[in-house]
Amino acid sequence: MWWTVSGVIGALGVGLGAFGAHGLKDAIGDPHLLEVWQTGARYHLIHTLALCAVAAHPRPPRWAGGLFVAGILLFSGSLYTMTLTGSSWLGAITPLGGMCFIAGWLVLAFAPRTA
Numbered sequence: 001m002w003w004t005v006s007g008v009i010g011a012l013g014v015g016l017g018a019f020g021a022h023g024l025k026d027a028i029g030d031p032h033l034l035e036v037w038q039t040g041a042r043y044h045l046i047h048t049l050a051l052c053a054v055a056a057h058p059r060p061p062r063w064a065g066g067l068f069v070a071g072i073l074l075f076s077g078s079l080y081t082m083t084l085t086g087s088s089w090l091g092a093i094t095p096l097g098g099m100c101f102i103a104g105w106l107v108l109a110f111a112p113r114t115a
Contacts, residue, residue: 002055002065009072010048016080017041024083033083040079044072047101053108061111067104071097 020037028034047068054065075097082090 002051002060005065005069006048006051006055009051009069010045013041013044013048013072013076016044016076020083028083033086036079037083040076040083043101044076047072047104050101050104050108057108057111058113059111061107064104064107064111067100067107071100071104073097074100 017038020034020041024034024037028037050068051065054060054068075094078090078093078097082088082094
């Protein structure tokens with residue numbers, strides 16, 4: 001299951017990164033907001049690779065995968081939405097996604113590797 005999730009989320013990350021680099025260039029006047037989008041896309045793709053690590057793990061730690069997905073939704077999703085709407089209050093959600101990322105890495109680090 002985690003291979004499929006990582007593949008779909010990775011494809012979405014590439015598409016959103018390209019959209020930010022090419023489609024938003026003329027639509028968003030504030031260069032800082034374009035950087036915010038690119039930060040979201042970068043963390044999105046980095047944590048897609050973390051999902052691949054979950055999928056490749058001998059005993060895939062479901063909590064790690066779920067935390068990475070939640071982190072992408074909260075961290076990257078809030079940055080994408082903030083860029084499109086200009087609503088800076090969404091920045092309050094972003095750290096929750098970061099905490100999900102950290103927790104996911106820790107769960108992955110300490111997951112048992114043998115049966």
